[in-house]
Amino acid sequence: MKEILSGNEAVARGAFEAGVKVASAYPGTPSTEILENIIQYREIDASWAPNEKVALEVGIGAAFGGARALVAMKHVGVNVAADPLFTLSYTGVKGGLVLVTADDPELHSSQNEQDNRNYAKFVKVPMLEPSDSQECKEFTRLALEISEQFDTPVMLRTTTRISHSKSVVTLAEPVKGLAEPRLTRDPAKYVMLPGNARIRHHFVEERLQKLIEFGETLAINRMEIRDEAIGVITAGVSYQYVREVLPAASVLKLGMVYPLPKGLIRTFAAKVKKLYVVEELDPFIEELVRGLGIEVVGKEIIPICGELTPGILRKAFASVAGVVATHESPLQIDKLPGRPPNMCPGCPHRGVFYALNRQKAFVTGDIGCYTLGFMPPLSAMDTCICMGASIGNATGITKVLSPEERKKVVAVIGDSTFLHSGITALLDMAYNKAPATVLLLDNRITAMTGRQENPASGFTLMGEETFQVDFPQLIAALGIKHVRTIDPYDLEETMLVLKEEMEREEPSVIITQRACVLIKRDGVFERGTAHGVGIELCIGCKACLKLGCPAIVWQPAEGKKGRAYIDPLLCTGCGVCAQLCKFSAIGAKHE
Amino acid sequence: MSDRITNILLVGVGGQGILLASEILSETFKLAGFDVKKSEIHGMSQRGGSVVSHVRFGKRVNSPIIREGEADILFGFELLETYRYLPLVKLGGKVVANDLQIAPPSVLIGQESYPEGLAEKIRSLFPDFLLVDGLGLATAAGNPKTANTVLLGAVSTQLDIDEKYWMAALEKMVPTKALEANKKAFQLGRTL
Structure with a gap:
């Protein structure tokens, strides 16, 4: 049976076919769809963890219990999970464990483009790298087998073009006869006190040597000998x-990118006249090849930044016979307005950022849809580092500013991001008495990655009802005395409360509570009546345009003043723009 | 089967249904016995940004993305985005686009204006450009929500694929309650 699957769908299928029992992840582009698809296989217990560290720890527990486990995250998620990961390398596993790292060359939806192949080397565990969806499926299963055979976690690295591209996959039946999970006590292996860990470090080094040997004959490390003039690893x-781009070239295709098969690389290099390494981001393979004393061309012609494309390779190999160098189009087109993403019509974040802009706040930002508050005309974000950074950044900056200036500092963080890694930072803010203001933008969902459930949404990944985190109670328990909850659709209240809390010389939190307009579950987001602009009342002052709402369109008029128009198909009736109109031109009553 | 690979680029604005259209195309080619790959970037797609989906089919497809200047067909869901991606189309390629304008943010706030005469500009570069009143035709056929399917029908005439595979793909990918309306819209597109 053949299906067209994305890399992420194929990893999920691979987990199913390999008999995975537990899967845990925190959503992050481009990895999110792995867990969203794994839930169709009801044999697998799949869950969203509050962050990647917890996801990995859940996976480790399942593997120690003797079951096969899959843990998935985006590349920067591995930074969060790095603490357990490094020691997991020492303990090894019982049931197989695969950690999927979905890297994002070109930063399509990320804050950096780190190359996570470096983690495999740093942690001293094997890493497989598929090149299409069929391999995503097969390598997931192979990773779990290698994990059990060598007593090691195995990393599976995809990139956005693999995770989100679709290709034809042949499906197979799930494996049978895996051992039943049960408790096994083995403290020398699982309790990493110095005395035990010292011994395990020797195990890790021996394991690595065995894996190098294993890679020499592993079928997914494959020589394809064609024309011997050019060889590409x-x-x-x-x-x-x-x-x-180079259909005639000989290729050494590495399915296992760490550890690298030194003997196979030497054999391949000896077969070809000129050797190249073509890899995205860091010269990871290239440096090892050079280390073997082999002459090779890599980053001299292949860019280190951004993702590769066939066009870039064509340019890089322009001197090679048969390669058409140019990828510049002969077509000249006019300069056009760009089309960056924007907050949705009715987005509850919009009014908040308008208020922050008006208050001239210095906004330490965070990761989520609301990072779009950086874009004009809202233009109200001054920093954005990583998940949860907003609160610590605000604490730090208030420590160095004058009492007058530090009033301007406001951290903004979404509900899911706060639960991911904002809680400890808020605890620090309360504990160390930093007088900043935190805006907790609670839209009841993990929105940016496509509406995933989280501990504040009331549902699990499997769709079961569960408790909802009580934010005011949680924040009070952390030691914050001033916690206020407001409706961000009420612009006047939002402006007033923000002003008051910015003035306060103590830590405070404002929870802005309104559901994301994309939530489809009944009774969470209710669409209001579409608004309109009264032609006779609009004087064309453009005040409403300062919200940057996609439903409000400026209509210029020849020789006269233009006016605003509201697209009734896009407008959700949130009413924020109506509150900005001094001439009462906007309202649900107008058609 | 020849070794030739056909490259189709779908472009438009996030939320327009581009991903579903590219899924239907891919499924059709798979059913017709071809290797097929498609690629696009998700994440920001539902937030009104520019969206591009690459679909490639043939005996064997390697790269999931189309080389610059080698798209055989540009399937545009919006005029400005269609014009923006013309340099990716090979000279003599076919351009089919929906006659629809969606203002980008800078136009919404009155900083820039939506470029005029785009259809004429496209036609001057690609003389057999097919501009389709997707919404008008879909409305006339009884369901304004099937505008994309009308366009898909128009694109289908550019490809040598038996109609039964298109129908089978629609049956697999479109929800049952909307299937008849979409089949009708598809047939209407095939007459353009």
């Missing part, structure tokens, strides 16, 4: 581009 999606 490559992996992942780059393999596809090499085949496209």
Whole structure:
């Protein structure tokens, strides 16, 4: 049976076919759809964890219990999970454990483009890298087998072009006869006190040597000998581009990118006249090849920043016979307005950022849809580092500013991001008495990655009802005395409360509570009556345009003053723009 | 089967249903016995940003993305985005677009204006450009929500794929209650 699957769907299928029992993840582009798809296989207990560290720890527990486990995250998520990961390398596993790291070359939806192949080397665990959806499925299963065979976690690295591209996959039946999970006590292996860990470090080094040997004959490390004039070592999606641009070249396709098979690389290098490495981001393979004393061309011609494309390779290999160098189009087109993403019509964040802009707040930002508050005309974000950073950044900056200036500092963080890694930072703010203001933008969902449930939404990934985190109670328990909850659709209240709390010389939290307009579950988000602009009342002052709402369109008029128009199909009736109109031109009553 | 690969680029604005259209295309090619790959970037797609989906089919497809200047067909869901991606189309390629304008943020707030005469500009570069009144035709056929399917029908005539595969893909990908309306819209597009 053949299906067209994305890389993420294929990883989920691979987990099912490999008999995975537990899957845990925190959503993050481009990894999110792995867990969203894994729930169709009801044999697997799949859950959203509050962050990647917890997700990995859940996976470790399942593996120690003897079951196969899958943990998935985006590349920067591995930074969060790094603490357990490094020691997991020492303990090894019982049931297989695969950690999927979905990297994002080109930063399509990320704050950096770190190359997580470096983690495999740092942690001293094997890493597999598929180059299409079929391999995503097969490598997931292989990763779990290697994990059990060598007593190690195995990393599976995808990139956005693999995670989100679709290709044809042949499905198979799930494996049978895996051992039943049960408790096993083995403190020398699982209790990493110095005395035990010292011994395990030797195990890790021996395991690595065995894995190098294993890689020499592993079928997914494959020589394809064609024309011997050019040989290319490559992996992942780059393999596809090499085949496209240099169809005649010989290729060493590495399915396991760490540890690298030194003998196989030497054999391949000896077979070809000129050797290249084609890889995205860091010269990871290239440096090892150089370390073997082999002459090779890599980052001299292949860019280190951004993702590769067939066009970039064409340019890089322009001197090679048969490669058409140019990828510049002969077509000249006019300069056009850009089309960056925007907050949705009715987004509850919009009024909040309008208020922050008006208060001239210095906004330490965070990761979520609301990072779009950076964009004009809202233009109200001054920093954005990583998940949860807003609160610590605000605490730090208030420590160095004058009492007058530090009143301007406001941290903004979403509900899911706060639960991910904002809680400890808020505890620090309360404990160390930093007089900043935190805006907790509670839209009842993890919105940015496409509406995933979280501990504040009341539902699990499997769709079961569960408790909802009580934010005011949680925040009070952390030691914050001033906690106020407001409706961000009420602009006057939002402005007033923000002003008051910014003035306060003590830590405070404002919870802005309104559901994301994209939540489909009944009774969470209710669409209001679409608003309109009264032609006779609008004087064309453009005050409403300062919200940057996609439903409000400026209509210029020849020789006369233009006016605003509201698209009734897009407007959700949130009413924020109506509160900005001094001429009462906007309202639900107008058509 | 020849080794030739056909490259189709779908472009438009997040939320327009581009991903579903590219899924239907891919399914059709798979059913017709081809290797197929498609690629697009999600994440920001439902927030009104520019969206591009690459679909490639043939005997064997390597790269999931189309080389610059080698799209055989540009399938545009919005005029400005159609014009923006013309340099990715090969000379002599086919351009089919929906006659629809969606203002980008800078136009909404009155900083820039929506470019005029885009259809004429596209036609001057691609003389057999097919501009389709997707919404008008879909409304006339009884369901304004099937505008994308009318366009899909128009694109289908550019490809040598038996109609039964298109129908089978629609049956698999479109919810049952909307299937008849979409089949009708598809047939209407095929007459353009």
